[in-house]
Amino acid sequence: MLFTEAGQLATSYKAEQKLFRLRQDYVAFGILLFLAFVALPYWGSDYWFNAILIPFLVLSLAGLGLNLLTGYAGQLSLGSAAFMAVGAFATYNLELRIPDLPLLFSILGGGLFAAASSVIFGLPSARIKGFYLIVSTLAAQFFIQWLFTKFSWFSNGSTSGVITAPPLVMAGYDFSTPVGRYLLTLSIVASLFLIARNLVRSELGRHWMAVRDRDTAAAVMGIPILKTKLLAFGMSGFILGIAGALWAFTYLGTVEPHGFDLTRSFQILFIIIIGGMGSLLGNFLGAAFIVLLPILLSQLIGLLPANHWVDIGQLENAQKIIFGGLIIFFLIKEPDGLARLWQRCRERARIWPLRY
Amino acid sequence: MNFFFEVLVGGLLAGVMYSLVAIGFVLIYKASGVFNFAQGAMVLFAALTFVSLLERGVPFWLCFLMTLAVMIVLALGIERWVLAPLANRSPITLFMATLGLSYVIEGLAQLLWGAQVHGLELGIKDEPFIIGGIFLSQFDLFAAGIALSLVIILSIFFNKTQIGLSLRAVADDTLAALAVGIRLPKVWVIVWSVAGFVGLVAGLLWGARVGVQFSLSLIVLKALPVLIIGGFTSIEGAIVGGLIVGASEKLAEVYLGSVIGGGIENWFPYVLALGFLLIRPAGLFGEQAIERV
Numbered sequence: 001m002l003f004t005e006a007g008q009l010a011t012s013y014k015a016e017q018k019l020f021r022l023r024q025d026y027v028a029f030g031i032l033l034f035l036a037f038v039a040l041p042y043w044g045s046d047y048w049f050n051a052i053l054i055p056f057l058v059l060s061l062a063g064l065g066l067n068l069l070t071g072y073a074g075q076l077s078l079g080s081a082a083f084m085a086v087g088a089f090a091t092y093n094l095e096l097r098i099p100d101l102p103l104l105f106s107i108l109g110g111g112l113f114a115a116a117s118s119v120i121f122g123l124p125s126a127r128i129k130g131f132y133l134i135v136s137t138l139a140a141q142f143f144i145q146w147l148f149t150k151f152s153w154f155s156n157g158s159t160s161g162v163i164t165a166p167p168l169v170m171a172g173y174d175f176s177t178p179v180g181r182y183l184l185t186l187s188i189v190a191s192l193f194l195i196a197r198n199l200v201r202s203e204l205g206r207h208w209m210a211v212r213d214r215d216t217a218a219a220v221m222g223i224p225i226l227k228t229k230l231l232a233f234g235m236s237g238f239i240l241g242i243a244g245a246l247w248a249f250t251y252l253g254t255v256e257p258h259g260f261d262l263t264r265s266f267q268i269l270f271i272i273i274i275g276g277m278g279s280l281l282g283n284f285l286g287a288a289f290i291v292l293l294p295i296l297l298s299q300l301i302g303l304l305p306a307n308h309w310v311d312i313g314q315l316e317n318a319q320k321i322i323f324g325g326l327i328i329f330f331l332i333k334e335p336d337g338l339a340r341l342w343q344r345c346r347e348r349a350r351i352w353p354l355r356y
Numbered sequence: 357m358n359f360f361f362e363v364l365v366g367g368l369l370a371g372v373m374y375s376l377v378a379i380g381f382v383l384i385y386k387a388s389g390v391f392n393f394a395q396g397a398m399v400l401f402a403a404l405t406f407v408s409l410l411e412r413g414v415p416f417w418l419c420f421l422m423t424l425a426v427m428i429v430l431a432l433g434i435e436r437w438v439l440a441p442l443a444n445r446s447p448i449t450l451f452m453a454t455l456g457l458s459y460v461i462e463g464l465a466q467l468l469w470g471a472q473v474h475g476l477e478l479g480i481k482d483e484p485f486i487i488g489g490i491f492l493s494q495f496d497l498f499a500a501g502i503a504l505s506l507v508i509i510l511s512i513f514f515n516k517t518q519i520g521l522s523l524r525a526v527a528d529d530t531l532a533a534l535a536v537g538i539r540l541p542k543v544w545v546i547v548w549s550v551a552g553f554v555g556l557v558a559g560l561l562w563g564a565r566v567g568v569q570f571s572l573s574l575i576v577l578k579a580l581p582v583l584i585i586g587g588f589t590s591i592e593g594a595i596v597g598g599l600i601v602g603a604s605e606k607l608a609e610v611y612l613g614s615v616i617g618g619g620i621e622n623w624f625p626y627v628l629a630l631g632f633l634l635i636r637p638a639g640l641f642g643e644q645a646i647e648r649v
Contacts, residue, residue: 135580135633136633149619262577317466317471318463319463321464323459324455324456324458324462324463325460327452328457328460
């Protein structure tokens with residue numbers, strides 16, 4: 001069968017530690033990468049790149065950032081968008097003020113600034129936990145948004161804090177076309193996911209999960225709680241910062257601090273709840289869901305016979321109700337999100353045609 | 357010095373308005389251990405329902421009763437479809453569920469009643485008058501009076517009635533309460549209904565102040581620092597916390613804001629709350645949680 005694992009045994013510790021233990025996973029991942037890097041740029045239209053694929057990738061990355069912190073290390077955060085803003089504004093300023101800095105380095109620098117600010121707002125996690133921590137992250141959310149709106153230095157003198165993307169040129173190549181921006185985003189997202197994949201199965205990842213599952217027990221085992229938590233905040237901030245830079249420069253082009261408000265933080269939280277906390281795949285599933293559902297809904301409304309009570313404002317409200325309802329539904333029925341559903345399909349396929 | 361007192365009193369009175377919202381949280385937190393993020397949405401929903409009924413020519417007292425009935429139906433629905441299926445889950449999960457709930461209620465409120473801003477006239481003149489050289493807003497004093505009577509009514513309800521007793525029993529020890537025959541679903545419905553009532557009162561006062569509009573649901577964000585400072589489990593704490601937040605944010609805006617740039621009202625309460633958290637995690641009046649290793 002296509003899904004049989006029989007005979008694929010690890011005969012060394014090295015083989016056990018491979019990124020993909022199963023041949024099928026390896027092949028499937030290769031095909032997926034081929035599709036994403038070669039087939040899609042060839043077949044995709046500008047609409048797909050601009051409206052669906054790029055936001056999908058960036059939101060997956062933002063989901064990953066929050067998932068490392070909330071899903072793996074168990075620290076609830078409502079300030080994700082703030083760290084995205086730090087990433088975006090730091091990248092912009094690095095590009096602006098250090099003219100010769102290559103774009104990739106500015107983006108990485110933006111990530112580092114976001115990581116630093118995330119660690120600062122993560123410091124209170126030394127003493128407080130659970131949903132008390134949302135106070136600290138909400139403080140970050142409001143403070144950082146205020147900072148970028150208030151001080152126009154960050155946006156090079158723009159009164160409303162609007163920043164515009166620098167030319168996306170790297171090593172002589174111009175990435176400003178939709179395909180170029182897509183490929184740039186995809187490369188960064190793919191490499192960060194690879195790093196994250198290795199991170200969560202490393203010692204640090206296991207520390208995070210130990211702290212999440214029971215912090216007292218983790219402390220007894222000798223895991224340095226504060227260091228582990230702060231590393232989670234730092235890593236999460238780094239990834240969110242890069243996601244913010246990509247959101248500003250490859251997706252939107254221009255962005256203002258208001259674009260990184262609390263609603264965006266909630267959106268990212270919803271991605272990981274729907275997709276699956278403590279799962280890397282879940283970020284993609286959740287982001288796809290969040291990006292596609294509004295499009296799907298407006299299409300559905302368009303299909304209805306013309307009726308007078310459905311207007312755009314109402315559509316937004318209906319969307320809110322559906323999102324909220326889905327959140328509750330997922331928390332009740334499938335706390336591990338869409339990723340768990342996928343897991344179940346795999347398990348079912350493995351033993352097919354038998355039931356168990 | 358007069359100016360200082362004026363800012364202080366203005367802040368204290370504004371803080372009362374925060375307390376009104378925070379009381380709704382405390383009720384629900386006490387009885388079911390849920391940090392109810394949807395309280396702001398409930399305030400919006402109640403105020404919108406009330407105003408929409410009022411605009412359709414329904415008399416004031418009937419509007420109040422009808423909105424109350426709607427809030428009770430809402431509480432029944434929440435118990436049935438959100439709380440009961442999520443019983444015994446972690447507080448974080450419950451919190452996120454109320455986040456989803458707030459989206460549902462906000463969407464529902466605006467789907468039913470539209471998103472335009474409604475004015476609300478409670479028949480209280482908002483003319484400032486002067487006591488000892490300090491300008492006082494009549495409306496703020498009225499709000500403070502309402503808050504005070506609400507606290508008195510609630511404490512009578514909690515301390516002197518049969519239902520209040522069972523509510524306190526559930527808050528104290530859920531398992532023991534179940535063992536002596538208290539019905540948990542019923543208690544939840546009552547608590548959420550009472551929170552709906554408090555939400556209605558808060559919604560009316562806030563609505564009369566700033567107009568009934570979507571931003572009402574955002575006052576939940578101001579109530580959070582209030583709760584942290586006052587403690588999640590104490591109604592008196594909510595009042596004191598509200599006063600502290602209101603006074604300090606106005607003072608900070610006036611004295612600190614002029615130094616580092618205005619508009620710091622948004623984040624200052626959080627920084628203050630963070631300071632409190634680091635020194636006194638349970639808040640001023642909260643119960644100290646004891647953790648066993």
